[in-house]
Amino acid sequence: MNEGIRHPAARLAIEADDLDVFAVSLDAPEDVRARLWSHLSPEERQNAETFVFPEHQQRYVVGRGMLRELLAPRLGIPPGAIEFIGNAYGKPRLADVHRAAELNFNVSHSGSLALYAFCRDRDVGVDVELMREIEDADDLAERFFSPAEAAALAALPADQKSLAFLACWTRKEAFIKAIGLGLSCPLDAFDVSLDPEAPARLLRIDPSIDSVSSWSMQGFRPRDGYIAAVAHRPRGLVSQDRLAASSAD
Ligand SMILES: CC(C)(COP(=O)(O)OP(=O)(O)OC[C@H]1O[C@@H](n2cnc3c(N)ncnc32)[C@H](O)[C@@H]1OP(=O)(O)O)[C@@H](O)C(=O)NCCC(=O)NCCS
Incomplete structure (x- = not known):
């Protein structure tokens, strides 16, 4: 686990070259949520505001913020500087400005758990x-x-x-x-x-x-x-x- 991540992100042993999978609890304490909120883009903050139930909003903030914290050390830039775009079917990926890193990721959430997969030069889905x-x-x-x-x-x-x-x-x-x-x-x-x-x-x-x-x-x-x-x-x-x-x- 990266030292910069002060959050219980459990790295899972998956047998594949260059494939990292992390499980993260989306029910984070308030101080962690505040830290993760500070990473979000204006659009992500706007999305967060659309949730009716506070629990859903908090989980969205943790999910997106943790994605940024897990990507940041892999890109060597601060979490808030990461830019995303989606493919024609909505799959998010890193914007072209990060193309040199050749880093791919995918995200899933269910209940109070988020799962993140990261790899280089592979297509990945979780x-x-x-x-x-x-x-x-x-x-x-x-x-x-x-x-x-x-x-x-x-x-x-x-x-x-x-x-x-x-x-x-x-x-x-x-x-x-x-x-x-x-x-x-x-x-x-x-x-x-x-x-x-x-x-x-x-x-x-x-x-x-x-x-x-x-x-x-x-x-x-x-x-x-x-x-x-x-x-x-x-x-x-x-x-x-x-x-x-x-x-x-
Ligand atoms: C993406 C999709 C395939 C899965 O969504 P889901 O299972 O509801 O939700 P998950 O939590 O697993 O995944 C959502 C994440 O996948 C990513 N995603 C979105 N579109 C995607 C796509 N086309 N390809 C890959 N990843 C995608 C996003 O990161 C999204 O997270 P976000 O909403 O926080 O940005 C969606 O198109 C969907 O609607 N699925 C409906 C479920 C269904 O009927 N499945 C039948 C399987 S037998």
Whole structure:
């Protein structure tokens, strides 16, 4: 953990070259929130003011402020000097002024936890979910997962469905966030493994979108009560089609 960060940001051991993943509690004390607020841009402060519930506003401030504090030592500049832009699908990245650092990141939050992934020269996506009972897991899987994933979930005993559903969900979200398309990527165009105790894998992807071979995926538990996944691939392995699409970002 960086010495400059006086906050319980837990670094997680993820086996991949140059990939750092941090879990941060969004419920920070007032002095920490004040420090993090001081890093925010005018636009971020304006966004923070739009939250109706103070708890949501505070978590937004901590989430954005911590992103800046985790990026700052990697860029060698103060947290408040960092500039972001979004791609055509809303994926935030560092503005071109920071291009020399070749640093990519992705963020997810659920409940009171934020998850951050940082890497160089890789596309990366993370997703975290609070572990909870999913009452209508099979119905949701029929609607949102691929046919192979929905069938794999349907075959599981009832007491394993909720966790398997969340494992599949986090893996799918990590992938659509890594590729940068968000929900513009059809969720039935690719399959992931869904057994929470087995390695997370991208098993199939429609060739019109990408190829499986370049992608790595890990599933993990960043904190008690949370399940998460990270997907990533070296930028050099991006297909020419995707490079053309992302250059339009
Ligand atoms: C980005 C998205 C894919 C995930 O959002 P989410 O799961 O609700 O929220 P998360 O906390 O995991 O991620 C939000 C963060 O992702 C990042 N993000 C936004 N758009 C993104 C994109 N296209 N690609 C990658 N990351 C993106 C942002 O940093 C955002 O944080 P911010 O709002 O504080 O800026 C969003 O498009 C979405 O609406 N998802 C809906 C959930 C769903 O139906 N999933 C089905 C999966 S089976």
